Amino acid sequence: MDNGAAVTVRGLRKSYRDVTAVDGIDLDIGHGEVFALLGPNGAGKTTTVEILEGFRRRDGGTAEVLGHDPARGSRAWRARIGIVLQLASTGPELTVLEMVRHFASFYPVPRPAREVIDLVGLADKASSRISRLSGGQTRRLDVALGIVGQPELLFLDEPTTGFDPEARRQFWDLIRNLRGDGTTILLTTHYLDEAEALADRIAVIAAGRIVASGDPASLGGRDAAAARVSWDAPGQTTRTTVQTATPTRLVAELAREFGGEVPGLTVTRPTLEDIYLDLISEARP
Amino acid sequence: MTERREPAEVGKSGTAAILAATQQAAQPAAQQAAQPAARPTTKPPGTQQATALPGVWRLGIASGALEVKAFFRDKMAVAFIFGLPSILLVLLGSIFGGQAAAHGVTVGQLFTAGMIAGGIMSTSFQYLAISIATERENGMLKRLSGTPMPRAAYFAGKFVQVLMCTVAETVLLMAVGIIFYHLHLPTSPGRWWTFAWVFLLGSATCALLGIAASSVPRSAASAAPVITLPFTVLNFISGVYVPFNDIPHWMQVLGSFFPLKWMAQGMRSVFLPTGADALETAHAWEHGRTALVLVIWLAAGLVLCAKTFRWQSRN
Numbered sequence: 001m002d003n004g005a006a007v008t009v010r011g012l013r014k015s016y017r018d019v020t021a022v023d024g025i026d027l028d029i030g031h032g033e034v035f036a037l038l039g040p041n042g043a044g045k046t047t048t049v050e051i052l053e054g055f056r057r058r059d060g061g062t063a064e065v066l067g068h069d070p071a072r073g074s075r076a077w078r079a080r081i082g083i084v085l086q087l088a089s090t091g092p093e094l095t096v097l098e099m100v101r102h103f104a105s106f107y108p109v110p111r112p113a114r115e116v117i118d119l120v121g122l123a124d125k126a127s128s129r130i131s132r133l134s135g136g137q138t139r140r141l142d143v144a145l146g147i148v149g150q151p152e153l154l155f156l157d158e159p160t161t162g163f164d165p166e167a168r169r170q171f172w173d174l175i176r177n178l179r180g181d182g183t184t185i186l187l188t189t190h191y192l193d194e195a196e197a198l199a200d201r202i203a204v205i206a207a208g209r210i211v212a213s214g215d216p217a218s219l220g221g222r223d224a225a226a227a228r229v230s231w232d233a234p235g236q237t238t239r240t241t242v243q244t245a246t247p248t249r250l251v252a253e254l255a256r257e258f259g260g261e262v263p264g265l266t267v268t269r270p271t272l273e274d275i276y277l278d279l280i281s282e283a284r285p
Numbered sequence: 286m287t288e289r290r291e292p293a294e295v296g297k298s299g300t301a302a303i304l305a306a307t308q309q310a311a312q313p314a315a316q317q318a319a320q321p322a323a324r325p326t327t328k329p330p331g332t333q334q335a336t337a338l339p340g341v342w343r344l345g346i347a348s349g350a351l352e353v354k355a356f357f358r359d360k361m362a363v364a365f366i367f368g369l370p371s372i373l374l375v376l377l378g379s380i381f382g383g384q385a386a387a388h389g390v391t392v393g394q395l396f397t398a399g400m401i402a403g404g405i406m407s408t409s410f411q412y413l414a415i416s417i418a419t420e421r422e423n424g425m426l427k428r429l430s431g432t433p434m435p436r437a438a439y440f441a442g443k444f445v446q447v448l449m450c451t452v453a454e455t456v457l458l459m460a461v462g463i464i465f466y467h468l469h470l471p472t473s474p475g476r477w478w479t480f481a482w483v484f485l486l487g488s489a490t491c492a493l494l495g496i497a498a499s500s501v502p503r504s505a506a507s508a509a510p511v512i513t514l515p516f517t518v519l520n521f522i523s524g525v526y527v528p529f530n531d532i533p534h535w536m537q538v539l540g541s542f543f544p545l546k547w548m549a550q551g552m553r554s555v556f557l558p559t560g561a562d563a564l565e566t567a568h569a570w571e572h573g574r575t576a577l578v579l580v581i582w583l584a585a586g587l588v589l590c591a592k593t594f595r596w597q598s599r600n
Contacts, residue, residue, distance in 0.1 A: 053431060054431070055427065055430075055431065055597065075338050075433040075435060076338065076433070078431070078432060078433040079338060079433040083428070083431040083432075085424055085427060085428045085431065086424065091423070091425070092352075092355040092359075092420075092425070093354075093355045093358035093359045094351065094354070094355050094358075098351065098354075102347075102348065102351055103432060105339060105344060105347060106339065106344065106432045106433050106434040107339075107432075107433060108337055108338050108339070108433075129358075145428065149432070149433070
């Protein structure tokens, strides 16, 4: 049934009263791919993801997740997806191990509970009550509950918001492990470095539309964008900067001109952040 | 039970588990993608029907047992849901217990019978309404609805939990009545039959109404006061905190529209001595009318649950 893409979306639409949240989105996510959906708050990221998770109904378009319409997701379909949601810290009076075991019992082939707890780095908190976990530990539990069923497709909506830098790095390693395991991952994030570090492909969403998509290196024409070559020309107080599509040729010319080292030479391309901010500002009405 | 699929992992040390997880992660993606439902390293040997989804009853009973555990660990639930009726029974019985009602009935017996009804509603209606509202507002319900857990298993678990806690609550109140107020356990099968149907019909009705009422509070923080205030008023007008004959007529009329008054009356018919029906406002136990009122509320509760239950917060 789903020998094609893991996720296929065509012309997806969703409005809340008079506000159009999602305005005709197309997406294709391949099996085993880590796909990042980037965009500012209110761009339609969460609405799109919640439609694909089966939490919201779409107004128009088609959506197929692992070969099924998410609006009519069966138990068997739910057993193949994992959703990481943020739970408030006021959980029931259960321990981490009890909670993970409880969720594991819903799935036909769960990961062993202790293995999942180790995987998210909560091994020493396995017998702590959920209500006594710190914010960061609660988020790790969220991830544990999302992956305990060995999902083929994992949804992560802004998973590292509120993480300290070390926790983010550990989380990234976990995502890479899951990817190595063959898990397809749909990630939404505000953090460009996160998308660049994890994603095979990125789509930028703004005002309910996809404004660009591609791999992190070529998104929005990043690879083809003009490079900036700067150097300290003798006798001038400011640096000389030239934008060029052929930086190598320019550097070679400069090297000949200077007869060796070019003083203060730098060659830069736009960062993902430069590209992203351009895309977002173009999409603003 | 062969369903618990965690062989030997309990004894495995943390590092060994991480190692196993890393090895698993290092497997080629193609192999995983080809057989997503049966990954060799994590599927323990001897597991049959690896792709079968767990059954509703097994999950319902397991989650009910877990909820009972969570209930008795929750200080709020133990103090205000489970303990309060017994504390009030001791207080009220001690303050007013000196007075004899009539027909060989003591005020202590009257309070015990009423408080058993109040206790049933406390562990069913009050607890379910507060705890489900909290689960909805903190995202637990949404999270559960995103898993392959059958939705019926959630409700089955709640009913198992309510049944266990309500039985325990009733036993506790009966013990307080026996120890302090010369409560006599019924000896005739007829009275035990009355007890059984009033208990079951009453707790089922109150549980359904609790599930329905859980949609009223708009936040986890407001759940307890929003549910507890009307429940407290209901206890006063239903003959639980004050003998039914002692409250004004208009309160008696108002109380008669709700199930708690009838549950209390039913419990009085079980625990009070023969002839005590003369003390009732209708001078009879009115079992038929009690059953009718409870069945009507049961049906109303079912309809309300079906119409109002949401797995996600409105916020």
